[in-house]
Amino acid sequence: MGNWVKLICGASFEDVADIRNLSLVYTLAGVDCIDCAADASVLNAVNDGIEAAQAILPIRRPWVMISVNDGEDLHFRKAEFDPDDCPPDCSRPCENVCPADAIFSNSGKAGPSKGVLAERCYGCGRCLPICPYDNIRAITYVRDVAATAKLIQRDEVDAIEIHTSGRQAESFQQLWNGLGDSIHKLRLVAVSLPYLGDLTIPAMDSMYATMKTSLHCLNLWQLDGRPMSGDIGRGATREAIKFALHLASLEDKPKGFLQLAGGTNAHTVEGLKKERLFRTTSISDDSKGEKVPLDSPETSHALISGVAFGGYARKIVGRVLSSLQSDYGYARLEDHPDHLLKALQASLALVGTVKCYNAN
Template sequence: MATSFYCSSAIHTQHQVNVSFGSKNPLQNVKNLIKSFGIPSKSCSPHVSLQQGNWVKLICGAVDCIDCAADPSVINAVNEGIETAREIVSIRRPWVMISVNDDEDLHFRKAEFDPEDCPSDCSRPCENVCPANAISFERENSTMEVPFGSYQKAKPKVRFKMQGGVITERCYGCGRCFPVCPYDKIREITYVRDAMATAELLKTNDVDAVEIHTSGRQTNLFKELWDDLANSVKYLRLVAVSLPDTGDATISTMNQMYGIMEPHLSCFNLWQLDGRPMSGDIGRGATRESIAFAVRVAASSERPPGFLQLAGGTNVHTVDGLKKRGLFRTHITCAEPNHLQSLIGGIAYGGYARKIVGRVLSSMGSENGVTGIECHAEHLLKALKEALHLVGSVKSYNHPDGMQR
């Protein structure tokens, strides 16, 4: 029996999808879906996407760029995943980006608590509010001897002890559990990536880009980090700087940071405008701050060179918001003759993308345990549909009216 699906919320009317798959082989259906959407071949560079204004960076998957932790094991896992995907269907390789920070940053923290400190009658709101399903509790029964006087035999009593807590590898530091704990038991653990170790990672063939997260309020720590990384930047295709909105000081700080980078900057550079960090999965309104931040920076004639990318609060409503402000795929003339570049290079999807794809991974895990999604083509097809649902409006793929196999 043919399978069909219909995407509407993330793709405008002219891009709605109604694709039928005649194949009973789910993996073949994955290939059919990629082919029908006209996803770019190997010849289309991520740099071209930046110029055209349809660049997409994901944390949980790869379109033009995939962002991951500056950890060798994580980088290896990302590259293995990319090669596995390319064995399924022939597409160009996305860039692999690692993220570092120059000081304490919301993106570089974890939640932590001792579940044994939690009262057994707690309603555990932290578990309910966690978008990554990174908090888990289990009750362990234990017994203790309760004496009844010197001539009576001790009577066993059942005690409950809580186990579990934060699953570190799932926690991405959104912070939503901190304020909801009724007993204030959850702690914030922050960390700063080692600069010298990161510099060595940049020299490998496994990394194409680096993203530096900074507070945007001072440049001395940024300079210290850059000085440690500068000699390794020549191996990269892209350097990105992620910063929050600091009001009137934003453009001045961006220019100071660009001045620090420029002597060693031999590749493309990008400014990630982090409007409302890690909030894209909250709702429609979360993207407004990100768009407002982009509007102010894009309107400034004094901003430094570099592509602009939206982040922080980005979700399925972001493209609509950019279109209303006249910023989606709006081109400007560059210094080079007859050369155009998009005012906004693209969009980074973090928490929202993690949420929608996470639903598929959670379902797969509950059915099959720990396994690779490529081994379960039905779930891979679902995840791919979710991803195309999100990025289709950015990429303006050629969505077919129908396809029979």
């Protein structure tokens, strides 16, 4: 690793048409992994998009990751409200603030006048405080561990990501044990956790102790700085970089690669460079006096091995997908070369901030 890039489709995002086209575009852009909801239809959409990309170019297949949670988590919730409770003259600020276009109005057409498209909502929560009538609520859920284990048994799943608060050791252990022998089919296990201050390393140590006896693949720690905020602007990435800077300064931490998420966008790598955290070619002496790569899992030196892009990655390509839908309805992106080119240019510009680092 060192220039690893992951596309986050969203642990709760289930719009299979968009997911299929996003997977197509970002496979062509060269991502290493695509992270999606632990749902069979979503998984099929991701793999369909990857296969469509490979039909265009003989490109390497990215790893496919599914996301689960061991308890209540921001990434595993949906907004919900009853349109009948909304006054007719409401200005619908919720619709304007939704980054996923999941809240809609349907005035003058058949069907409900307003509502939430559950498959598009990925739980950012921006609509919750802005409703002037306090009508919107969040519905949380936990992915079923038995169903997840069955999904992992499929050949299309390469990795799993466990979202955790880091404060519930028993819940994490129950989830891990519930996955059973399916873990042995994986190439990577990732754990996504928030910054817990002085409790961060003890929490990581506890989770690693739970995993290590049956962990026969790579492991990765996803540092979730400011969840689902990358599309907001330059400042959103600061907390992710601050989290990385803190963790990278510590030598006594469990094995595993470090990856940034939560607020990541086109400014993230620039911020990492300023902190001298994003290095891929440096080497350092190990305890035996031998030279080892800084991105080796055996080293304790500071290095961020990769970046995961979620909301921002979906936003920049989503503009093209919205235009495609407006012009042609739900369509295969590769059937419309002009739209495909625009989407690919946007995705390459983002992925290139990581992949082209050594060329700078």
